[in-house]
Amino acid sequence: MTEIxxxxxxxxxxxxxxxxxxxxxxxxxxxxTAVRAxxxxxxxxxxxxxxxxxxxxxxxxxxxxxxxxxxxVWWSTALDGCAVVATSVQNVQGGREVRAExxxxxxxxxxxxxxxxxxxVVSLWTSRHGGAAAGAVRWSQTVSSSNSSRWSTAISTAxxxxxxxxxxxxxxxxxxxxxxxxxxxxxxxxxxxxxxAKFYYGTKQGDINxxxxxxxxxxxxxxxxxxxxxERSNATTLAVLQALTDTPIVAYAxxxxxxxxxxSLALTFLNWTRQYHRLGHDGASSAVSFQQDIIxxxxxxxxxxxxxxxxQYPAFYHPAAQVNTSAFAGxxxxxxxxxxxxxxxxxxxxxxxxGFRLNWDSSARFPWHGEWxxxxxxxxxxxxxxxxxxxxxxxxxxxxxxxPSYSDLASWYSYLRxxxxxxxxxxxxxxxxxxxxxxxxxxxxxxxxxxxPPPAAQxxxxxxxxxxxxxxxxxxxxxxxxLFQARKNSSLLCGGLDGSCVMDPHPSxxxxxxxxxxAKTSIEKTPSAGVCVDRQDWIGYVNPKADDGVTWFPxxxxxxxxxxxxxxxxxxxxxxxxxxxxxxHNKTVIINDHNHRIDMMEHVNSVFLFSFCNLSSPSLPPPLxxxxxxx
Numbered sequence: 001m002t003e004i005x006x007x008x009x010x011x012x013x014x015x016x017x018x019x020x021x022x023x024x025x026x027x028x029x030x031x032x033t034a035v036r037a038x039x040x041x042x043x044x045x046x047x048x049x050x051x052x053x054x055x056x057x058x059x060x061x062x063x064x065x066x067x068x069x070x071x072x073v074w075w076s077t078a079l080d081g082c083a084v085v086a087t088s089v090q091n092v093q094g095g096r097e098v099r100a101e102x103x104x105x106x107x108x109x110x111x112x113x114x115x116x117x118x119x120x121v122v123s124l125w126t127s128r129h130g131g132a133a134a135g136a137v138r139w140s141q142t143v144s145s146s147n148s149s150r151w152s153t154a155i156s157t158a159x160x161x162x163x164x165x166x167x168x169x170x171x172x173x174x175x176x177x178x179x180x181x182x183x184x185x186x187x188x189x190x191x192x193x194x195x196x197a198k199f200y201y202g203t204k205q206g207d208i209n210x211x212x213x214x215x216x217x218x219x220x221x222x223x224x225x226x227x228x229x230x231e232r233s234n235a236t237t238l239a240v241l242q243a244l245t246d247t248p249i250v251a252y253a254x255x256x257x258x259x260x261x262x263x264s265l266a267l268t269f270l271n272w273t274r275q276y277h278r279l280g281h282d283g284a285s286s287a288v289s290f291q292q293d294i295i296x297x298x299x300x301x302x303x304x305x306x307x308x309x310x311x312q313y314p315a316f317y318h319p320a321a322q323v324n325t326s327a328f329a330g331x332x333x334x335x336x337x338x339x340x341x342x343x344x345x346x347x348x349x350x351x352x353x354x355g356f357r358l359n360w361d362s363s364a365r366f367p368w369h370g371e372w373x374x375x376x377x378x379x380x381x382x383x384x385x386x387x388x389x390x391x392x393x394x395x396x397x398x399x400x401x402x403x404p405s406y407s408d409l410a411s412w413y414s415y416l417r418x419x420x421x422x423x424x425x426x427x428x429x430x431x432x433x434x435x436x437x438x439x440x441x442x443x444x445x446x447x448x449x450x451x452x453p454p455p456a457a458q459x460x461x462x463x464x465x466x467x468x469x470x471x472x473x474x475x476x477x478x479x480x481x482x483l484f485q486a487r488k489n490s491s492l493l494c495g496g497l498d499g500s501c502v503m504d505p506h507p508s509x510x511x512x513x514x515x516x517x518x519a520k521t522s523i524e525k526t527p528s529a530g531v532c533v534d535r536q537d538w539i540g541y542v543n544p545k546a547d548d549g550v551t552w553f554p555x556x557x558x559x560x561x562x563x564x565x566x567x568x569x570x571x572x573x574x575x576x577x578x579x580x581x582x583x584x585h586n587k588t589v590i591i592n593d594h595n596h597r598i599d600m601m602e603h604v605n606s607v608f609l610f611s612f613c614n615l616s617s618p619s620l621p622p623p624l625x626x627x628x629x630x631x
Contacts, residue, residue: 039066040091040098042125047135050298051308052236056098056125056137063087063100063123068238069296074160074267077121077141080153082106098125110557111275112151119145119153119279128293132311136293139240144287145279150563152552156273157292159224159240160258164268166190166227168302169199169253170219171596190227190302193255193268201251202539202595208250208276208566209554211540219253220596221306224270230300239305242272243291244313244599249551249566250275278552278563286549316602320583325605328422328529328588332358332608336394338408339415348419358422360532360590360608363396363412364388365404368470369500370432373409373425373525375517378473382406387462388498401462406525413527422529424590425522429505429515429574430538430567431496432478434466478503481511486544486564487555493541504543505574506565512574519581530588532608537594539568572600579603 038060044053057067063084065075082104089100099122106117121143128136143155168190199219204212222242228235242248251274258267277288293312297304310317337343337359343351366372367384374380383405390396413423474482483493483502494501503511522528542553546565553564579589580603588605601607 040089041067042096042098042127042137044127044137044295045129045134050304051135052296052298053135054137054238054294054296056139056294058089058098058100058125060089061087063089063102065125068294069236072162074158076158076160077102077123077143078156078158079104079106079119079121079143080111080156081109082117082119082153093126096127099123106151106153108558109153111153111552111554112561113559114147114149114151114280117145117147117149117151117153117280119143132308135308136295138291138293140289140291142287142289143277143279145281147280150278150280150286150552150561152276152278152561154273154275155277155288155290156271157224157240157290159226159270160267161226161270162267164193164226164270165229165232166300167193167255167268167270168223168225168227169196169217169255169270170221170223170225171199171217188302190225190300193226195257196255198252198254198273201248201253202597202600205537206250206540206568206595206597208540208542208551209557211537218596219251221309221598222248222251222253222272223302223305223309224253224272225302225305226268226270227300227302232300235298235300237297237300237302237305239295239297239302240270240272241293241295241305241309243293244309244316244602246290247550247568247572247599248274248290249277249568276551276553276566278550316598319601319603320579320589320605323530323583323586323588323605325588328358328424328590329606330357331355332360334360334362334532334608336363336390336396337361337416338363338396338412342395343416345419348416348421351421352419356421358424358529359416360424361409361413361426361528364390364426365409366426368432368434368466369497370428370503370514371470371518372427373518373522375514375521377517378514379469385462385465387466409526417527423527424530424532424588425526425528427518427531427533428535429533429571429578430502430535431500432503432511433470433474433496433498433500435463435499436470436474436501437492437494437499478511478514481505481509483541483543483567484545486542486553486562496535502538502541504546504565504567504570505578506543506546506570507573507577508546512577515574515578516581519578523582523585523587528587530582530590530605532590532592534592535594536571536591536600539566539571539595539600541567543567543570568600572602575600575603 039057040060041055041057043055046053055069056065059066065073067073084102085105086103092099102121104119106119108114121141124140126138128134128138197217199217200206201219201222203218223239225237225239227237254271256269256271258269278286280286295305295308331354365386367374367386371378374384383403385401386404387401416423481503483504485491485493492501505512505515542564544562544564547563548565548569551564551566553562555562582589589603590606590608591604592608
């Protein structure tokens with residue numbers, strides 16, 4: 001048996017693997033070609049090619065994975081600011097499962113201010129059985145704490161390899177994507193392993209501590225893959241894929257390099273880090289559970305691993321199969337098209353030749369943002385006041401207030417349909433109101449027509465009706481869903497179109513019923529193909545006046561913390577009910593995703609990606625802002 005070489009590693013994970021920057025973890029690293037007698041192993045069932053059997057062995061002393069498929073590795077769970085003080089490992093279920101329990105002692109950091117917090121991590125490695133699951137070893141992790149105070153810390157799954165020629169982190173470029181050149185349409189090749197910036201699950205816009213609307217490397221699919229060099233004989237790919245049924249509040253992938261102290265030992269670490277999950281208990285215990293699968297595939301290619309992932313989670317990759325999304329996939333536009341004046345028949349024929357399929361209605365013929373199709377429940381009949389102003393170069397620039405109607409919308413959509421084009425209605429789960437901060441709060445609640453209009457109403461008397469109607473609805477129906485800034489509790493979180501503010505669409509609040517009423521109204525009153533939902537970037541925010549039972553937010557990082565409800569939790573719960581209304585009528589649900597997370601696609605048929613193109617030429621009509629709707 002080959003002797004195991006142990007060395008203390010000071011490992012820096014991915015340059016700044018944890019929120020507080022570079023951290024130091026004290027880890028043991030093993031380099032070996034055989035497994036010690038004190039290791040326990042579990043092996044997957046045989047599977048169909050290209051999936052190969054996977055064998056995982058856990059060291060009985062450390063509780064770390066020290067061998068996968070005969071290769072020496074060092075895989076473990078790391079908690080930021082914590083050190084392991086006790087470990088026990090068992091072979092259970094008649095040898096079909098390995099169980100490791102580790103006790104960590106933790107010191108205050110960015111995520112908590114509890115002295116000597118104690119956490120217990122229970123890891124289970126189990127062979128997946130039957131059908132499509134064959135070939136995988138399931139790695140389940142549960143993190144809990146006996147502390148009476150609630151707290152949190154970053155939880156990382158760290159995969160250390162002595163040999164890692166290529167890595168892929170589940171997104172465009174796979175690794176080493178320069179921020180300035182990132183695009184969700186970039187290619188997906190793996191890259192040589194090297195320390196990299198964080199690949200946020202979704203994008204940086206989903207980081208509740210500091211959501212930023214910037215292009216950045218992203219993990220679209222939560223996978224860590226180590227690929228052999230394609231030139232290697234019998235090359236394989238080893239992948240760890242996160243369960244899509246888990247909802248990390250914030251997560252990211254990263255690559256780091258570990259350097260042995262006193263030994264010529266270097267490991268490449270692939271890390272999957274989760275943040276802001278609550279531990280401890282204050283009347284009720286909080287435990288955090290994650291699941292992931294380890295699989296091996298033939299060849300130096302990540303695609304078979306993702307194909308296997310699809311078989312495990314078809315609802316996320318192929319939701320609502322009864323909706324024919326192929327009818328809409330292809331070139332589309334986000335354009336203000338109100339019949340023949342905006343798209344004459346000759347121009348429509350040109351776009352037919354381009355393969356044009358879908359228009360996302362940007363006419364904005366609604367009274368205010370968040371009432372994207374007026375409902376009877378909110379006091380509207382067949383027509384309504386609209387004073388929305390378009391910017392140049394829209395042909396409707398600077399138009400006066402008008403009274404559009406359901407019949408107008410239906411006629412515009414039917415006109416496009418006569419050329420074979422589909423229309424999806426505008427939708428938005430978060431933004432509501434007109435000039436909200438100028439008049440909120442008016443006490444008592446104003447009637448539908450009020451005598452105290454905001455200053456902007458002096459510019460146009462029609463604005464009085466818009467402002468007072470929205471305020472009436474906020475005071476009498478939807479105000480409990482208004483989102484306030486987590487670090488400025490008295491300040492509304494606004495910034496939407498026409499002074500609209502952000503709402504929490506969680507099913508426990510009345511605003512979701514408003515969204516469902518609009519979906520039903522749109523289906524009843526217009527021949528739309530479905531809905532395109534805007535502004536998923538708001539999922540990076542939190543509701544400080546609610547508690548999802550999961551999230552622990554650093555109001556003042558390192559000092560003060562509070563329970564909140566993360567908008568990713570609200571969005572998922574709301575989308576399940578919202579999409580069901582459209583799918584019941586075989587209508588499509590498309591999102592302008594902003595956050596590229598595959599776990600957001602469970603009820604979504606496709607995404608709308610923008611690429612503004614100049615198609616002007618003597619033989620073409622004035623250009624539409626073309627985009628690509630991908631099923």
